[in-house]
Amino acid sequence: MTSSRSQMIAGMLGFSAGTFPFSYLKCPIFKGTKINLWTDNWLGNSLLELLQIPLAIHNQLRAIVADIIADGALLLPAAALMGPTAPLLDSLVWLHSSNSKLTSKLALNFLKPAVVNLPWAAVIWKSCIPPAHSFILWCIMHGKIPTDENLRRRGCINVSICSFCLRTDESYEHLFLHCPFAKNIWLWLGGLLHTPFDILSFAALLGSIPQNCSSQIHDIHLAAVIHSLHGIWMARNSLRFTDQTASLHSTKVHILVAISFSGNISTGKCIVSDANILDALLVSPHNRRVSDILMVYWKAPLAPWIKLNTDGSLIGSHAACGGLFRDHRGSLLGAFVCNIGTSTVFYAEVYAFLLALEYAAQNGWRNVWLESDSTIALLVFKNRSLVLVLLHNGWHNVCNQGIQIISSHVFREGNCCAYFLANMGHTTQGNVWLSVLPQTIQTDFFLDRSGFPRSRLP
Template identity: 55%
Template sequence: MPTDENLRARGCAIVSICNLSMLTDETSVHLFLLCPFAVELWSWIGGKLNCVIDLTTVAALSDCVPVRCSTQVADIFVAAIVHTLHIIWLSRNSLRFSSNVVSIHAAKVRLQAAVSLSGNLSAGQCLLLDAPILDAFAVSPHHRRVMDIITVSWKAPSPPWKKVNTDGSVVNNRAACGGIFRDHLGTFLGAFSCNLGHASVFSSEVQGIIFALEFAALHGWTNLWLECDSTSAIVVFKSPSLVPIMLRNRWHNALRLGVWVISSHIYREGSVCADRLANLGHSITSAVWHSTLPPDLGFDYFRDRCGLPNYRFP
């Protein structure tokens, strides 16, 4: 953004002042977070969203989005943040370049209209509990239809096949992967977790597959059904050129280990155990083989073994 702070950093010699407050020079942090005009606007939109918005940094603004909420409500929260930043910038430009003062009331009216439009255009869907937030912005609810809810169940392989579910995870640019092996009765055979350091999501998914092939060969499981929640990772069996260049040698070696593989995709809701193992990889320093079932997997493992379904909501 061409704030005075950024213009000066690029060599422009200008006298800087925040046009909205006339209290100090204009920096990105002051203009969008600390200026009394911005603070009042954020406070107002926070009241509408029924949350307290963290104004310590611009990056912290997104922390107000609920971790678990409907997709339509998530879209409203994101729209509120983006439109608030945009209206602060428009108000600043209107005053600086046209000498038109935008009142806080006018800014709120424009912000209300922008968030309402975004919420109504959202492709997300909502729950009945979302009514207060939807009403606050005059957004029409997009209710989920029962026919859109997908039942996802883990299925055991037929003998002599062994099944492995793998997953990759990236948190704060740090990657990990994990996988769990089970037989035709759903019996736990073993699992692995691995910290991969810096890697992309796709790379972590592929490395999870490579680890699964290596551990299967190590234990003599030559008939392997590999199941992953990443469709792009499964494609590497048909298109090996998609494997990241740094992993290709290891990938080709893994294919020569004598393990006969069939692969399939499953939604994340049906591969919860593998997802937990991948998250567990962030807390270790290298690859770990679990010969006994990790306690964190107990509930989801027995759900899978008993054939209890999980549900994927649109």
């Protein structure tokens, strides 16, 4: 960005040019008549920086972006930016904003970055688990539990030894995971719940809780971990500070009673195969009512409409997307997968819409019924300002292709084929068009075409 433009914007916003983070401003290409080809950061960085052009010739570089645009396309062989096919006004946008606007929230985040969210923090607090028990796990995960090791770090002088095994110093990893007393509890608990617990670390311990199970069983597993940690801590304190002796048997009994209590007041639901675990823990089954179970169908469109199902996938910070086109008979017209790279799930969902509509325009499909399981992403069809800045030009282009679009939401159970295609995108390079579906998706495709219902459990 030129110094004169920086001063102009600083004057408009009331900031001094020296303190205002101008590197966050970016110019998307529209007409390009007001964007300097060399000095403005329309590619994220200016060409002066990208090409390391000598300072001596900077004043001679006066070309604008419009000079290299012909018929809506950039005349740069290596350019990775899509220009609009219809004229748009040039505009300055905020680089790290989803809607191109600078807000006070973004300014605050720039000055004071947000605290990283811990994945376990929202999981350990449940209405069926006493907060005092969850607090023990919270202290452990933050390294704040007052074991001998932590007390020495705070300046307390003590002689440390494990109260259970009397073999080594007391650290919170040893006390809760590696001590023979703790190992016996985790082995007993794993046999009771038919789940082997990984006691290599506390993160691994929480990761041992099964995810693909009924909600009541998931609550029971979480409660079992938290109550066991609480039970070990209380047994340790009993040995340290009272005349009572906490045996392994009495600790197990207290843990079992607490698990049974949490399982009975859990609001989760169970399935028939959970009966053995629930009976062993003396927990009443919370069966689903038939009225709570939804039957989800994939519905074919009426001719001449084309049905388009898309989905986005995020593994870690790596995004991918996929989708498929079907006609009024449910026959496959084509499918696509795309490896996006580092991004967000919202970007992946919206990019799947954009890519799919581009494919529809290329194939001459002008009546498209788009279906997705992301209600948030579908809002871009009602409010175009929600489209991410980096997709503005592409979205503007597909909206001028003369495609009539109907958008609707479907549950994941009715979007299985697109879901599997999106996951497949993580193993591909770039965009891939498929004329034939992979063998792993053929069964779900046949079930959709046959009108076979899928059950969605609450």
